[in-house]
Amino acid sequence: MPLLAAVALAAAIQSAALVPFVPRDIDAPGPHGPLRGTLLSAAAQPASMPVVLIVPGSGPTDRNGDGPLVRTSAYRLLAEGLASRAIASVRIDKRGMFGSASAIANADDVSVDDYARDLHTWVTSIRQRTGASCVWVLGHSEGGLVALAAARDTADMCGLILVATAGRPLAQVLREQLKANPANAPVLDNAMSVLASLEAGSTVPATRIDPALLPLFRPQVQRFLMSELSLDPAALLTGYAKPVLIVQGLRDIQVTRDDAERLKRADPRAELALVANANHVLKTVHTDDLSENLATYTNPDLPLADSIVDVISAFVRR
Secondary structure, eight states: OOOOHHHHHHHHHHHHTSOOOEEEEEEEOOOOSOOEEEEEEEETTTSOOEEEEEEOOOSSSSSSSSSSSSSSOHHHHHHHHHHHHTTHHHHHEOTTSGGGGGGSSSSSOOOHEEEEEEHHHHHHHHHHHHHOOOOOEEEHHHHHHHHHHTTOTTEEEEEEEEEEEOOOHHHHHHHHEEEEEGGGGGGHHHHHHHHHHHTOOOOOOOOGGGGGHHHOOOOGHHHHHHHTTTOHHHHHHOOSOOOOOEEETTOSSSSSSSHHHHHHOOOTTTTEEEEETTTTBBOOOOOOOOOHHGGGGGTTTSOOOOHHHHHHHHHHHH
């Protein structure tokens, strides 16, 4: 970028950042009731201001990045960080959950394609509300896979931001995680058998699943699991024509640098940002101590890791 253009852009961002950003409710049509989220933007947002749609990760994770077992407020902190760089955002509750509870009767009765369709609905609603010509889609963890599935139809998307997103099929990830934990030894054979059945497209009754494995494989979530197991994130990214940023923390104990590099190989034009001390929930961890890492999953008062917001905002602004 020429120096004068860079100076002008910096001045524009600084000027826009002085405009107060306010959180407001935003809706999108769901199957049976509205999908709901939070728009954080300037009170009178210019159509030229970038907008990022933040797609949550797995399970009952709400628009802020919190749930029954995890409380990080990572998505709220990310939205506030982007606002400080004059970038608007929308963070959402998934169909059937939290504010979007009325969208479907059963939150478990979903597939990746269902969530992908919701993203397109959200992009349309956001453009209508803000006047933006396109919307950046940021998927965190499993949300990155949903973003990749939605990206097969890219007309209204500016591009993708994949944060802590697995680069391998879910079956490979699950097998590795299950085998890595010595405590799983008594149920490992059963876990591998159930996983193989689901990967082949066959459901497994609860009576054939060890009770210790039901939180992962219970019959109610098997439709969703099978839809995930059928997808290869790197294959979905291959041939994608729009800009892509891959963000990977090097203290992540769930998704690895190898995952990020596999995504990068699938799209050589993508930008890869490795953040030295960031973990899976985007918080700072200084050592390999597992207890230190896990402690950040239940502390919403911790700030996001250094560079996370800078890397994302710089990419969007470019």
